[in-house]
Amino acid sequence: MPKDIPNIAFNAKKTNNSGIDILTIEKLASRTDLLDNHHPEKVHQVAFNMIVYYTEGESKQLVDFVWHPVKKHTIIHISKGQINAFKFTKGLKGYILLFTTDYLQKQINSLPKNEIVRLFNAHLFSPIIQVPIDSNVLQYFELFYNEFNNLKEDYNQENTYKALHSIIFSKLERLKQYQTFHLKHSNQLNTFLNFKSLLEQHYKVSRNADFYANRLHITYKHLNTICKTTVGITAKQFIDQFIILEAxxxxINSEIKSTELAYNLGFEEPTNFVKYFKKHTGFTPNSFKKDYI
Known part of the structure; x- marks a missing residue:
């Protein structure tokens, strides 16, 4: 059964690719070989991770149903499974670095833990980084692009890619850390990440914050304090935001009926899910889907 919103798979043009690719925004905007329902300006879901560096122009980019303004030296980072759409405007330029989750997993041992937490934690951080004018991050994107498209040399290129990928990650983590200075690795942050992990596993079973507090062996009040400190909302609000985003x-990415979706998300009655969804979005599930499609 065809999907309403395409799920875009990783498909590098370079042969013997280990799971990483880079192209320019201009190249993507000018491609004519894309099917109409796969056009990058239309809403789609990505099956890979992506870092977009805007070097010229102004526009906006959709990330999980929110349009974010972008300009020169804006970076957008997107995780596998997120909803995305571009808006190509005149004079828009930049680089798009794509890599699979498998590639990222292989890189994890050489990357500080902070980098994974800050750059690819969609429920915890904004997807935007504004790069300072005096930063040299762009030089590494340019170097990666030139190395990747160098057809004359292929000896040891994979190690070159890995090294440049690690440098870019480290540079972006440092910039992200300045924007999220209040979040340091601590027992509170680790507990919050454990809470998020439990929620990903059990959200179909329970939407009750007490359920997760018990499994973390802490009180409901303590979990609330941790959530407010970490993301500025209560544990229940975080649970609701998580479930609404999943819904x-x-x-928009399947032909699932709202009735079936209600049961899949752990609601005993479809009407309860409709009320829950409308309370948090202002739309019924069907009207939301129709609006986005």
Missing amino acids: KRLL
């Missing part, structure tokens, strides 16, 4: 992704 939105499922609604």
Whole structure:
């Protein structure tokens, strides 16, 4: 059964690719070989990770149903499974670095833990980084692009890619850390990440914050304090935001009926899910899907 919103798979043009690719925004905008329902300006879901560096122009980019303004030296980072769409405007330029989750997993041992937490934690951080004018991050994107498209040399190129990928990650983590200075690795942050992990596993079972507090062996009050400190909202609000985002992704990326979706998300009655969804979005599931499609 065809999907309403395409799920775009990783498909590098370079042969013997280990799971990483880079192209320019201009190249993507000018491609004519894309099917109409796969056009990058239309809403789609990505099956890979992506870092977009805007070097010229102004526009906006959709990430999980929110349009973010972009300009020169804006970086957008997107995780596998997120909803995305570009808006190509005149004079828009930049680089798009794509890599699979398998590639990222292989890189994890050479990357500080902070970098994975800050750059690819969609429920915890904004996807935007504004790069300072005096930063040299762009030089590494340019170097990566030139190395990747160098057809004359292929000896040891994979190690070159890995090294440049690690440098770019480290540079971006440092910039992200300045923007999220209040979040340092601590027992509170680790507990929050454990809470998020439990929620990803059990959100179909329970939407009750007490359920997760018990499994973390802490009180409901303590979990609330941790959530407010970490993301500025209560544990229940975080649970609701998580479930609504999952519901939105499922609604627009399949032909699932809202009744079936309600049961899949752990609601005993479809009417309860409709009320829950409308309370948090202002739309019924069907009207939301129709609006986005």
